[in-house]
Amino acid sequence: MAPKNKAAKPQQATAPLPADPATISRAVEQVEDDVLQAAPSTKAPQTKQRLAYPVPEYISPATINNTQSLLRFVILGLISAAAIGSRLFAVIRFESVIHEL
Secondary structure, three states: OOOOOOOOOOOOOOOOOOOOHHHHHHHHHHHHHHHHHHOOOOOOOOOOOOOOOOOOOOOOHHHHHHHHHHHHHHHHHHHHHHHHHHHHHHHHHOHHHHHHO
16 A cells, blocks of 8 residues: 555635634724625615606605505505495495395
């Protein structure tokens, strides 16, 4: 049997551990800053909304967003009222047929 080559493993370079708490906190802050800079941003990029028609410049974006939300609620409310009304009309109109089955 051939003798095994007992080559030394390459040593990993290790930095000496800092001794005082101030040095440790600075090192932790540096690592946190590096991670935050390397991480992708979670904020959505600010893009200008494309609207169907030009809006006067004196109207704020918050007003536009609030109006859009209000319109959504009103439209959903009207759809719900139409659905409930049509079902109620069918029940009232065909009540005798429903009870005969």
